[in-house]
Structures are given as C-alpha cells and as structure tokens.
Amino acid sequence: MAPRLLVLADPSDTRTRTEVIDVAVRIGYNVRCAPTLGEALEAAGVLVARARASLAAGGGDDVGGSMASSVPMECDAAQLCLQDQNNKFYDVVVAKLGAAPKSPRDDPLLSASGADLLRLIRLFHGGRRTFFLLCSSTASRDARARFSLFNDGIMHVPTGGGGGTGAVESGGCNMISDDPHAVAEALRKVAWVHGKKLSPVGKTFSCQWCGMEGLDEDALVEHCDLYHTNEPGRRRRHPPVRVDVHPVLLRSIDWGQIMGRPPSFGHCPICGDPSPHGLLRHLHNAHGPRGRGDLPSEFGHKPPRLHSYSLVVCIYEDRMLLVQERSSDGFWLPGGHVDPGEGLEAAALRETAEEAGVEVTLTGVLKVQYRPHESGESVRLRVIFMAQPKNLSEFPRCKTLPDYESCGAAWIKTEEIVAGAIPLRSPEPITWAKYLREEREVHSLGVLSNIEC
Numbered sequence: 001m002a003p004r005l006l007v008l009a010d011p012s013d014t015r016t017r018t019e020v021i022d023v024a025v026r027i028g029y030n031v032r033c034a035p036t037l038g039e040a041l042e043a044a045g046v047l048v049a050r051a052r053a054s055l056a057a058g059g060g061d062d063v064g065g066s067m068a069s070s071v072p073m074e075c076d077a078a079q080l081c082l083q084d085q086n087n088k089f090y091d092v093v094v095a096k097l098g099a100a101p102k103s104p105r106d107d108p109l110l111s112a113s114g115a116d117l118l119r120l121i122r123l124f125h126g127g128r129r130t131f132f133l134l135c136s137s138t139a140s141r142d143a144r145a146r147f148s149l150f151n152d153g154i155m156h157v158p159t160g161g162g163g164g165t166g167a168v169e170s171g172g173c174n175m176i177s178d179d180p181h182a183v184a185e186a187l188r189k190v191a192w193v194h195g196k197k198l199s200p201v202g203k204t205f206s207c208q209w210c211g212m213e214g215l216d217e218d219a220l221v222e223h224c225d226l227y228h229t230n231e232p233g234r235r236r237r238h239p240p241v242r243v244d245v246h247p248v249l250l251r252s253i254d255w256g257q258i259m260g261r262p263p264s265f266g267h268c269p270i271c272g273d274p275s276p277h278g279l280l281r282h283l284h285n286a287h288g289p290r291g292r293g294d295l296p297s298e299f300g301h302k303p304p305r306l307h308s309y310s311l312v313v314c315i316y317e318d319r320m321l322l323v324q325e326r327s328s329d330g331f332w333l334p335g336g337h338v339d340p341g342e343g344l345e346a347a348a349l350r351e352t353a354e355e356a357g358v359e360v361t362l363t364g365v366l367k368v369q370y371r372p373h374e375s376g377e378s379v380r381l382r383v384i385f386m387a388q389p390k391n392l393s394e395f396p397r398c399k400t401l402p403d404y405e406s407c408g409a410a411w412i413k414t415e416e417i418v419a420g421a422i423p424l425r426s427p428e429p430i431t432w433a434k435y436l437r438e439e440r441e442v443h444s445l446g447v448l449s450n451i452e453c
Contacts, residue, residue: 023187092130092187136176146176150173270287313366320412320417326407331410332425333428335351348362363442364385364442368448
C-alpha cells in the first residue's frame with residue numbers, strides 16, 4: 001500500500017509540481033491535490049456541507065456557547081470531520097503559507113489563512129500521526145514564525161454548553177522548509193517508515209507521543225526523530241501558542257482517537273528504561289542503528305580527555321619574556337598545563353610566576369587553539385594570553401634560581417627573536433613577535449568568560 005500525500009496547493013504551480021508532487025510520485029506516494037480551501041477541508045475528511053448546516057442552525061458565525069449547545073447530538077466525529085471515505089489518514093500533508101481568499105460572511109469554515117488551514121486539518125485529520133510540512137521561505141527564515149508554527153498546538157475546546165473552554169494539545173508543524181532537497185528527503189523518510197510498518201522486522205512497538213502502531217525498532221527511532229523532535233521534555237520552557245477553533249467543529253470529537261496516546265516520559269517502549277535523559281534522546285542513542293553500534297551513539301561514546309594549556313606572551317619595552325627550558329631545550333614562552341579545578345587565566349599567572357619569576361597582568365587573548373588527537377581519545381586546548389609586568393615602575397627582574405620548572409628566564413629583544421639569533425624550543429616566539437610588531441588584533445579577555453549566559 002502506497003503512502004498517501006495531501007498537497008494543499010494548486011498543482012499547476014510550477015514549484016509545487018516540481019518540488020513536491022513530481023518528487024512524491026517518484027518516491028511512490030499516492031498524491032491528492034487540493035487547490036482551494038473547500039477542497040482541502042473535504043480532502044481531509046471534513047464534511048463541509050454538514051458542518052455548514054450545523055453552523056446555520058447555531059446562528060451564523062456566532063462562536064459563543066449557544067452555538068456549541070445547538071449542534072445536533074447525532075453529529076458524531078465521523079460525520080463532521082475525522083477521516084476520508086476509506087477511513088485512513090494521510091501520511092503527509094504539505095501546505096503553502098500564503099493567505100487564503102476572503103470568504104463570504106456566512107461561511108466561517110473557509111475564513112482561514114494557509115497556516116490556519118493547516119492547523120484545522122491537523123486537528124481534524126490524524127492528529128500527530130500525520131507529518132505536516134509547511135513550504136514557506138518566509139516562515140523558514142523568520143525565527144519567530146518558525147517557533148510559533150512549530151509550537152502552535154494548543155486548541156481551545158468547548159467543555160460545556162456555557163461556553164467554557166479547555167485545551168487540547170495537537171502539536172504544530174513537523175517541518176518548515178523552502179529547500180526542495182530537504183522536502184524530498186523528508187518525503188523519503190516518511191515513506192521509509194510507512195514501508196517498515198507494512199513489513200516490520202521483529203517485535204513492533206507504538207509511539208508514546210502519537211500512538212502510531214506497528215513500528216519495529218528502527219522505524220520507531222526514525223519516526224520519533226522526524227515527527228517528534230520538537231516534543232517538550234519533562235518541563236515546557238516556553239508557553240504554547242493558543243489558537244481558537246470554531247466550537248461546532250469540536251463538539252463531538254473523540255479526542256482519544258484523534259490525538260493518540262498521551263505522551264509518556266516514564267519508560268522506553270522498547271527496553272522499559274526510565275529514560276533519565278529524556279525519551280527522545282534515549283531512543284535515538286540506545287536503540288536502532290546507534291544502539292547496535294552501526295552509528296556513533298552519545299551514550300556509548302567516551303568523551304575525549306581534555307588537556308588544557310595556558311601560554312603567555314609578555315612584552316616590556318620591545319622585549320619578550322622567555323623561559324630557559326630545562327634539559328637544554330632552548331627558550332620558550334612561559335606557560336604550562338592547567339591544574340584540576342584551575343581556570344585558564346589563573347594557570348597563566350601561576351606558570352609565569354613559577355617558570356619566569358615575574359608577576360604579570362593579563363591584558364588580552366591572542367589565540368585559542370583546539371586540536372583533537374588522531375586517536376580521538378584526547379584533545380588539546382591552548383590559550384595564548386597577552387600580558388605585561390604588574391610593576392611597570394622599574395625593569396622587572398626575572399628568575400635566575402634553577403629548579404624543576406626552568407633554568408631561569410630573560411627579557412629578550414624581539415628583533416633578536418625574529419632574526420633567529422636565540423636558540424628556541426620551537427619557532428612559536430618568532431610567530432608572536434612578528435604578530436605584535438605588525439600591530440595585529442588582540443582580543444578581549446571577555447572571550448574566555450566562565451559565566452554562562
């Protein structure tokens with residue numbers, strides 16, 4: 001059985017034809033187009049004629065409690081809206097964001113924009129088991145629009161004849177894009193999940209967010225990554241957007257049927273794990289290809305060991321402070337390994353005092369270097385600081401007493417360093433002497449702030 005796609009756009013539109021319809025047909029979708037709002041509602045299973053009659057019986061476009069109470073009790077969900085004639089949901093609904101044409105005053109069903117129409121069809125067709133894709137360059141590139149449309153999922157629902165309302169979460173868009181390649185990839189993934197439902201491998205499971213059944217392990221992981229990546233965790237960080245929907249369309253809906261099962265954050269449906277990191281993260285990393293080791297997993301990955309170093313380029317009257325390294329290694333910049341629990345700046349001050357015998361004030365950052373080891377087991381972080389002696393009233397004395405840290409230190413003219421007249425452990429002092437002589441950028445110490453925003 002082919003996956004089913006409803007396109008809420010004019011099929012004669014060139015972009016719709018090439019970027020959605022033709023691609024879906026090649027993948028193997030059974031495609032239906034609904035170029036007008038009325039056809040879109042009917043395609044989604046909304047029996048417009050009956051709904052209009054109920055509206056008329058309730059007094060035109062009044063949205064108060066009197067209308068909700070006037071809906072005939074025999075109007076069940078199947079009569080009003082829920083499914084098409086074959087009692088099957090569409091697998092994908094694709095819509096454009098453009099504004100809808102103005103409707104007659106006595107036709108409130110059709111007074112909706114493209115985005116409103118998508119909400120309405122999502123509410124009345126499959127709940128969150130259908131993948132809803134909004135094709136819009138405007139919404140795709142606008143942060144507020146993206147967030148609103150992704151989270152536009154709280155519908156006001158009449159709770160009684162007095163006009164009171166409750167709230168039911170239906171979820172917003174699953175994807176917003178103006179990239180034809182991304183749209184094609186999403187259609188392929190949905191079709192793959194659909195195919196896995198028809199031919200599952202091993203035990204099958206149900207999605208705990210939308211209730212989709214018949215998913216084997218790999219299909220469940222792919223389904224959740226694609227459909228439910230925006231599901232709130234244990235606590236919602238942002239208040240949901242609320243959308244008013246006409247009471248006559250909500251009177252007799254079986255919310256358990258349309259919405260599927262309520263989200264469960266308690267245990268993984270595959271292994272029963274309590275999922276302390278969150279169900280979505282657990283499914284993605286502990287099961288499917290990553291759980292088998294076919295792809296890298298965050299859970300099975302051991303973080304590389306971080307080796308952090310602070311180095312100091314200290315200049316005084318065109319002289320650079322260099323340390324005479326032990327073991328006849330030559331001169332080099334003061335600096336070394338950051339001790340456990342120590343900050344980068346504190347390590348720079350400590351190492352300069354230990355190796356060169358000079359107290360300095362850090363004035364900026366020259367460079368931050370991050371280099372992972374080929375083995376992947378470790379990574380090296382180096383920060384090169386700019387500094388000046390703390391006491392500028394007199395020529396600062398350097399260390400002369402040898403110990404394990406160094407043989408001593410010296411203030412060396414930068415011209416001698418650049419000329420290669422000084423034995424160096426590595427050419428790095430030459431690099432920084434040239435850098436500073438060219439008066440190149442020195443970054444603020446604020447780039448290394450340890451205060452998280």
